[in-house]
Amino acid sequence: MEQSLKSRDDSSCCGCCINKSTIQASYGSPPYMSPELFNNEKKCLLPCSMTQSELLEAIDIWAIGVTLFVMITGAFPWQRAELSDPHYAKYVEQRLGTISASKCTSVWSCFNLSPDVTDLLVHMLEPNLSLRWSLARVSTHPW
Numbered sequence: 001m002e003q004s005l006k007s008r009d010d011s012s013c014c015g016c017c018i019n020k021s022t023i024q025a026s027y028g029s030p031p032y033m034s035p036e037l038f039n040n041e042k043k044c045l046l047p048c049s050m051t052q053s054e055l056l057e058a059i060d061i062w063a064i065g066v067t068l069f070v071m072i073t074g075a076f077p078w079q080r081a082e083l084s085d086p087h088y089a090k091y092v093e094q095r096l097g098t099i100s101a102s103k104c105t106s107v108w109s110c111f112n113l114s115p116d117v118t119d120l121l122v123h124m125l126e127p128n129l130s131l132r133w134s135l136a137r138v139s140t141h142p143w
Contacts, residue, residue, distance in 0.1 A: 028063075030079060030080045031066060031076045031078065031079055031080065032062075032063040032066045032067070033062075033063070033080070033081060034058070034059050034062035034063070034081060034129070035062075035081035035082065035088075035127050036059070036129050037059070037081075038080060038081060038082045049130055050129070050130065054134070055129070057134060057135055058129050058132045058134075060135075061124050061132055061133060061134070061135060061138060062081075062124065062125060062132065064124065064138075065121055065124030065125040066125070068117075068120075068121065068124070069121055069125070072111070072113065072117065073108075073111045073113075075111075077091065077107075077108070077125070078091065081127070087107065090107050091107045091125075091127075092127055094107060095122070095126075095127060108121075114143070116141075116142055116143035117143050119141070119143070120138070120141045120143045123137070123138070123141075124138060
């Protein structure tokens with residue numbers, strides 16, 4: 001994949017950034033795309049705390065997490081990792097703790113996933129790019 005680097009041209013980038021349109025074009029179908037690829041407010045994707053390779057790895061971990069979910073359940077967790085998708089919105093609300101467990105069931109409860117695989121998926125499908133697990137961390141998970 002060709003990676004497009006640009007020098008800083010707005011206050012939201014740190015030093016350099018990866019052109020979002022280049023990444024979007026090479027990361028395929030919407031169900032597999034990470035939420036940062038849908039953020040239309042940002043021209044670049046590289047947070048100050050991440051290197052280019054860490055960003056690309058985080059995007060790949062998301063896609064692998066979706067793939068694992070589909071392999072286990074036979075269904076996509078959502079159609080797009082955007083708040084306009086009701087399944088993704090509910091997942092994010094539960095991750096942020098804005099929905100209490102007593103008011104609704106887990107978004108994945110109907111799939112009867114084991115606690116270990118649920119833990120792995122939640123860390124691979126972490127909406128916060130900076131908190132999403134790395135490949136090294138994923139590979140050491142007990143599941």
